[in-house]
Every structure is written in structure tokens, then in C-alpha cells.
Amino acid sequence: MFFRAVVAEIEKEFKIFFFSARTLFWALALPLGNGLYLYFFYLPFAASSVNLEFNSATFSLDLVGFTLIGQLLYSFFTMMLLAGNTFVREREEGNLEAVLLTPANRMAVLLGGALAGALNYIWLVFGVALSWVVFLNAGVMVTDPLALVLAVVLSYLSLVALGMCFEAFFFHSRRGVMYATALQEPIMFLSGLIFPLQSMPAALLPFSYLLPLTFGLITVRLTLLGGASMLDVALPLSVLAAMVIIFSVLATWLIGHAERSAKQKATLTQF
Amino acid sequence: MADWTCREEREAEGDVDTILRCDKRVLHSLRVIAASTKYNLILSWRFFSLSGFALRFFSPIMTISAAWVLFNLVYHGATSSAFGNAIGTSSYLSFVTVGNAFYVFVFGASFVVGRVMFWERVQGTIEATFMTPMSRLAYMTGVMVSAGINSSVDFVAVFLIGIAFGFQASSFNLPILFLSLLLTAFALFGIGLITNAVTLSFRDRTTTANTLMTVFMVFSGIVCPVELMPQWAQWISTALPLTYGIRLMRASLFGIQNLDATYNLAMLVLLGIVYVGIGAVTLRAIERNLKKKALFSVF
Numbered sequence: 001m002f003f004r005a006v007v008a009e010i011e012k013e014f015k016i017f018f019f020s021a022r023t024l025f026w027a028l029a030l031p032l033g034n035g036l037y038l039y040f041f042y043l044p045f046a047a048s049s050v051n052l053e054f055n056s057a058t059f060s061l062d063l064v065g066f067t068l069i070g071q072l073l074y075s076f077f078t079m080m081l082l083a084g085n086t087f088v089r090e091r092e093e094g095n096l097e098a099v100l101l102t103p104a105n106r107m108a109v110l111l112g113g114a115l116a117g118a119l120n121y122i123w124l125v126f127g128v129a130l131s132w133v134v135f136l137n138a139g140v141m142v143t144d145p146l147a148l149v150l151a152v153v154l155s156y157l158s159l160v161a162l163g164m165c166f167e168a169f170f171f172h173s174r175r176g177v178m179y180a181t182a183l184q185e186p187i188m189f190l191s192g193l194i195f196p197l198q199s200m201p202a203a204l205l206p207f208s209y210l211l212p213l214t215f216g217l218i219t220v221r222l223t224l225l226g227g228a229s230m231l232d233v234a235l236p237l238s239v240l241a242a243m244v245i246i247f248s249v250l251a252t253w254l255i256g257h258a259e260r261s262a263k264q265k266a267t268l269t270q271f
Numbered sequence: 272m273a274d275w276t277c278r279e280e281r282e283a284e285g286d287v288d289t290i291l292r293c294d295k296r297v298l299h300s301l302r303v304i305a306a307s308t309k310y311n312l313i314l315s316w317r318f319f320s321l322s323g324f325a326l327r328f329f330s331p332i333m334t335i336s337a338a339w340v341l342f343n344l345v346y347h348g349a350t351s352s353a354f355g356n357a358i359g360t361s362s363y364l365s366f367v368t369v370g371n372a373f374y375v376f377v378f379g380a381s382f383v384v385g386r387v388m389f390w391e392r393v394q395g396t397i398e399a400t401f402m403t404p405m406s407r408l409a410y411m412t413g414v415m416v417s418a419g420i421n422s423s424v425d426f427v428a429v430f431l432i433g434i435a436f437g438f439q440a441s442s443f444n445l446p447i448l449f450l451s452l453l454l455t456a457f458a459l460f461g462i463g464l465i466t467n468a469v470t471l472s473f474r475d476r477t478t479t480a481n482t483l484m485t486v487f488m489v490f491s492g493i494v495c496p497v498e499l500m501p502q503w504a505q506w507i508s509t510a511l512p513l514t515y516g517i518r519l520m521r522a523s524l525f526g527i528q529n530l531d532a533t534y535n536l537a538m539l540v541l542l543g544i545v546y547v548g549i550g551a552v553t554l555r556a557i558e559r560n561l562k563k564k565a566l567f568s569v570f
Contacts, residue, residue, distance in 0.1 A: 029481070029482040029485050029486075030481070030485055033485035033486065033488065033489045034485075036489045036504070037488060037489050037494065040489070040494055040495040040499075040500060040504075041337065041338070041341060041494050041495065042341070043354075043495040043499040043500065044350045044351060044354040044363055044366075044494075044495055044496070044499065045341065045345075045346045045349070045350055045351060045354075046350075046351030046353060046354075047346075178322060178323075178326070181326060182322075182326055182329065184329075185329035185330055185332070185333040186329070186333070188333060189333050189336060189337060194337040194340075194341070195337065195340050195341055195344075195345050196345070199340055199341075199344040199345045200340070201340070201344075
């Protein structure tokens with residue numbers, strides 16, 4: 001029953017995604033545009049590489065790859081934020097009460113929405129990565145494929161888990177779209193997407209470390225572009241694994257709380 | 272826009288009745304512009320949302336902050352010589368602040384125009400709007416004027432934010448500054464008309480307007496001089512009015528000597544005429560087609 005609900009939700013989201021013109025913007029124009037924007041940021045400095053300091057070692061990363069990986073992970077994060085509007089959209093369409101009357105597990109619905117966002121993202125990865133490698137010659141250096149796979153999988157799962165938290169939070173707050181929009185710019189800045197994390201002002205670093213995107217960017221950039229080994233990125237990988245667990249538990253609690261609270265106050269659809 | 276040309280033509284022909292009719296048409300267009308401006312200003316301030324207003328500044332603050340970190344903490348105040356040669360000044364933070372302020376103004380002004388038909392349809396007023404005898408261009412001009420007034424608040428605010436990050440203007444050429452804003456707004460008005468035509472034909476929500484704004488943001492030289500971009504990106508930027516507008520505005524504030532102001536002004540005028548021409552013709556053709564097929568509000 002749980003998995004059927006997940007699959008049904010994925011299928012629904014998948015169809016909505018491919019039959020909507022908005023897809024062209026969110027999955028193509030925006031990521032490609034933002035990626036180029038980040039790349040152009042560095043051109044006034046005549047930089048061809050970016051030094052990323054981590055664990056008292058300095059990795060020199062190819063600039064195109066640095067901005068490309070940053071943009072790909074950030075786009076994934078944005079898609080998770082958008083997936084976080086599942087219940088908000090159901091409410092707008094007048095389906096929320098019907099959805100919550102079904103015996104479908106709430107976590108299955110959330111997971112389905114988040115996984116659908118993640119699956120749709122695969123198209124983007126292929127499109128953007130291919131075009132950047134062909135047109136801008138992004139440099140790649142992998143010495144430990146297992147570390148790279150783990151970095152990608154854990155970044156992916158931690159962002160999916162965070163997306164589920166957002167879904168529950170947006171559902172409860174009733175201002176999902178505004179929060180989703182408001183979160184994008186600060187997270188873009190804090191995660192180290194635009195510049196290496198060692199240059200982040202010290203006062204802001206604690207906020208950076210709360211974001212799975214920060215650790216995702218470090219691990220994927222280092223393993224894909226800097227030739228880092230499993231040992232080099234063991235710490236951020238552990239943090240990402242911990243975040244997967246914490247955010248999943250938090251999402252379960254949040255959605256249960258939001259639903260109970262809304263049912264008690266009869267505010268599921270009323271504002 | 273008001274029909275300013277007919278009086279001169281008719282005067283030459285000595286047709287007094289037609290001259291009066293033309294005067295009435297001009298006056299009517301001016302009244303439509305004023306009414307549309309007033310209506311949109313009231314609408315935007317009556318439903319003013321502080322959080323929505325604050326959100327408008329997230330993007331420029333993020334961009335200027337990121338530029339500040341890159342300039343001061345990553346590259347320790349050093350830009351390439353190519354950057355200095357391309358723009359005639361080495362003040363990177365001022366360069367980015369002007370680009371951002373201009374983009375915010377343009378975004379605020381033309382994004383609203385690009386979504387007029389979308390909102391008319393959503394609010395269920397599109398058929399009533401197109402049944403009125405008013406000039407469509409005058410109506411759109413009014414929307415643009417109100418959006419421009421609202422955006423000027425953002426424009427000034429971004430400069431104030433920029434000052435906190437180290438923005439400094441070394442000169443102030445008011446005519447060039449004013450012309451750059453006016454002519455860019457004119458050209459973007461044309462793009463707004465085209466966007467509305469697309470919205471009407473393809474039932475598009477905001478995809479076209481959003482995509483266009485992304486193109487402007489990337490290729491107009493907001494964070495990097497166009498001259499430093501790859502060749503294919505420079506080709507795209509030549510078709511964007513914002514490219515020339517930003518150059519002129521930077522020249523007006525930094526006293527850049529090596530900029531060919533006449534060329535940039537001419538390009539802005541040319542692009543404005545082309546885009547407004549295409550936009551007006553397309554919008555009229557699509558309106559006629561939609562009326563024939565009764566497809567204004569039916570999907």
C-alpha cells in the first residue's frame with residue numbers, strides 16, 4: 001500500500017511535469033541561465049580555476065566544473081523546494097480534504113512528490129551537463145568512483161528528505177510559495193554555491209552548516225573535480241548521512257503534527 | 272501609445288474635421304494612459320505586502336553580497352586588466368551595483384507589462400477590456416508608467432544597498448542617465464507587447480516572461496562586461512536593449528570616456544522601434560484572431 005501510493009504520486013507528478021509549459025522554464029531556461037550567470041561572475045577576475053580549501057588541504061577545481069556542479073545541485077534543491085508545494089497545490093485545487101481522507105500514508109504521498117521531483121531532475125542533469133561539457137569544456141578528475149557515487153547518492157537523499165520537511169512545513173504554514181521563493185536566494189549565498197566556503201564570513205558559517213546543500217556541494221565538487229578520495233570526504237559524507245536520518249524523522253513528525261492540528265481546528269482548506 | 276502623427280498629415284491635407292477627430296483620439300489616448308496608470312498604482316498600493324516588497328530585494332542583495340565576497344575575500348580586490356580595459360574603470364562593486372539597480376528597475380517595469388494579459392484572463396476581465404474602444408497601446412503604456420513609478424523605489428533602494436557594499440559614483444551625467452532609462456523602458460515596452468501576444472496565443476502563464484527575464488539577467492552584462500563573455504553570448508547580448516542601457520548608465524555614473532554613447536543610444540532607439548513595431552502588429556493580429564475564434568477566455 002505504501003509503495004503503491006508512492007508510485008501513484010510519482011506518476012501523477014511526472015505527468016504534470018511533462019505536460020506543463022512551465023517545465024521549459026524550471027528545467028531548462030532557469031538552470032542554464034543561472035549556471036551561466038555564476039560562470040560570468042568569475043570572468044572579471046580572469047579565473048580559470050577555483051581553490052577550495054577543505055580539511056587543511058587545498059583543491060584546485062576547474063571553474064566551469066565548479067559552477068556547473070553548483071548549479072546542478074542547486075537546481076535539484078530548487079526542485080525539492082517546488083516539490084515541497086505538493087499539499088499547497090492540492091489545497092489550491094480543492095483536493096486536499098479528499099487526499100487526506102484516503103487511507104494513503106502521508107509520508108508515501110510526500111515521498112512520492114519528492115521522488116518525482118528527483119526523477120524529473122535527471123533530464124536536467126543530462127541536458128545541462130552535456131551542454132556544458134560540450135560548449136564550455138568542463139574539466140573532470142575522478143580518482144575514487146565509490147566516493148563520487150556516495151557523494152551523489154547521499155546529497156540526493158538528504159535533499160529529498162529536506163524536501164519532505166519543507167512539504168510538511170509549507171502545508172502547516174499556508175505560505176508555502178512565499179517561503180519557497182524567499183529561501184532560494186539566502187540558501188544560494190550560504191551554501192557556497194557561488195564562491196568557495198572558506199571565503200564565507202565567519203558569522204554566517206554556522207548557518208551554512210545547517211544545509212545539506214553545503215555538504216553536497218563540497219563532496220560532489222571534491223570527488224568529481226578535485227580527485228578527492230573517500231578518506232578526504234569522510235566527514236561531510238557522514239554529516240550528509242546523518243542529515244538523511246534527521247530530516248526524514250523530522251518530516252514524519254511535522255506532517256503528522258500539521259494534519260492533526262489542521263483537523264482539530266477545521267482549517268484544512270480554510271484560511 | 273497616443274497617435275501623434277495623424278494631425279501633421281491631416282494639416283498638410285487641410286482636412287479640418289479629421290484634424291479634430293485626431294485631436295480627440297490623442298486626448299482619448301492620454302486619458303487612457305492616465306486612467307490605466309492610476310488604476311494600476313491604486314491596485315499595487317492597496318494590496319501592498321511588506322513581505323512581497325522585501326522579497327524583491329533578495330536577488331540584488333544576494334548578487335551584490337556575492338560580488339563583495341568574490342572581490343574582497345576570494346580575489347582580494349584584484350580584477351583582471353581585461354575588465355578594466357572593457358569598462359574603463361576598475362571599481363567592480365560599483366559596476367555590479369549599477370547593473371543590478373538597472374536590472375531591478377527593468378524587471379519591475381517590464382515584467383509587469385509582460386503579464387498584463389495573463390492577469391486580465393485570470394481576473395476574468397479580458398473580454399471586457401478588449402470590448403472597450405480604448406487604444407491597447409495606451410492601456411499598456413499606462414501599465415508601464417505605473418510599473419516604472421513603482422520600480423523607481425526599487426531602483427533607488429538598490430543603490431542605497433550598494434553604498435553599504437562600497438558603491439561610489441565618480442560622475443553624474445543626468446541627461447545620459449535619464450535617456451538610458453527612458454529608451455530602455457521604451458524598447459522593453461515593445462518586448463512586453465510581444466510577450467503579451469505570446470501569452471494570449473499559447474495560453475502561457477508566465478513562462479515566456481520568466482524566460483526573457485533570465486535571458487536579460489545573464490546576457491546583459493550585469494555582473495560581467497559583455498566584452499569578456501564568449502562570442503556566442505555577445506551575439507545574444509546585441510539583441511537586448513538592456514545591454515546598451517546598462518552601458519550608458521554606467522557611463523553616466525562613472526564618467527567613462529571610451530564609450531561610444533551615440534552608438535549605444537542609436538541602438539536603443541533602433542531596438543525600441545523594432546520591438547514596439549513587432550509587438551503592436553502581433554498583438555493586434557492576435558486580438559483579431561482570438562475574437563474571430565471566440566477564444567479570449569475559453570481554453
